[in-house]
Each structure stands twice: as structure tokens, then as C-alpha cells.
Amino acid sequence: MAAVPPLVVGITGASGAPYAARLLEVLLEADREVHLAISPSGQAVIAEELGRQIDLDRFDLTALLGRPAPKTGIVHYHHHKNLMAPIASGSFLTSAMVICPCSGSTLSAIAHSMGENLIHRAAEVHLKERRKLVVVPRETPLSLPQLKNMQAIHEAGAVVLPAAPGFYHGAATVADLVDFIVARICDQLGVANALIRRWGETT
Secondary structure (H helix, E strand, O other), rough: OOOOOOOOEEEOOOOOHHHHHHHHHHHHHHOEEEEEEOOOHHHHHHHHHHHOOOOOOOOOHHHHHOOOOOOOOEEEEOOOOOOOOOOOOOOOOOEEEEEEEEHHHHHHHHHHHOOOOOHHHHHHHHHHOOOEEEEEEEEEEEEOOHHHHHHHHOOOOOEOOOOOOOOOOOOOOHHHHHHHHHHHHHHHOOOOOOOOOOOOOOO
């Protein structure tokens, strides 16, 4: 059977670092290959929200996850300035891309094709190649320009998946709420998961 093309994950400077770290864990546990890029603002939010210091020049996955990485799956890290990375080209086959969390500035750069870093470029590649792009904004309230940017990338083919967790699945902890969003992201990426009790399930 042919290998499944890798997934692309971008982490930018919106609140929501716990979603990003948990998503990487779940993708690795699902034995997926991931190409990862992190913006400097994403690095700062990871430090603020998770208390984890990561070095964008000498990246260590353990530092991001806060524990040893699962023995399944693999992560290829690319510096955000490296526009020669494979994911900057449409000829490099991927399954999908997710930006989690997605900052307002990243959203704007994608909506207006004004990318300045590898995350922006990879997102533009997914749109032009008609591959799935999922963006996970975490902002409230939303300004009119942000809403228009969301509409623009939705019309271009992206999935806008706000980090707005539901409570109907019996959430009892913050981790449950994080898993709700990660489960919805994985559903969009075609990654099987059992992170939440789904609507209509009795157990």
C-alpha cells in the first residue's frame, strides 16, 4: 500500500499553544509524518502558556511537548525563514495543512497572498494546489477585517475552525476541552481518533 503523504503543521502567535502541543502528540500517536514550522510569535506564546522554552534555531521536540515524544510518527522541523523547505513547493505532496493556532496577522497574510515566512507560503501552496488547509483562529471578539479575511480564505477553499470547544461531550477538565478541538481538527485532516464522546454516542 502506498505511503500516506505527510501533514503540515504551522504554529503561530495566537493564544492556544495547548491545542498545538496536543495536536502534535495525537498525530504522532496516529503514526503520521508531520512537517512542522513555528513562528517567533508562536514560540513566545508557547513560553507564556505552557512554560516551555523552545529554540527555533536548534529545535527539540521534547521541549515543545514537555515530555519524550511518542515512538510512533515522525516530525520534520523547518525554520520559519527557510523558504527552500520542501513544503514551500506544490510539487512536494502532502495530505493537508493545519495552522494551529492561527494568528490574525497570519490569517491576513494568507487571505491577501502577502506571505513573508514558510508558514504563509505553505498555506498558499495548499490553497493553489486545492489541498485541504485548516486554520484555527482563537480570538474574541472578531473585527470586521478578521471576519472578511476568514470569508476570503473560506471562499478560496480553506476550512476555518475556530478554537471554540463544545461542552456536550461531558467535559470535566481543561484537557477535555483541548481534546474537543484537537478531535475536530483531526476529523478534518482524516486522522482517526477517539478523543471525545461524539454526539449521539451513549458510551
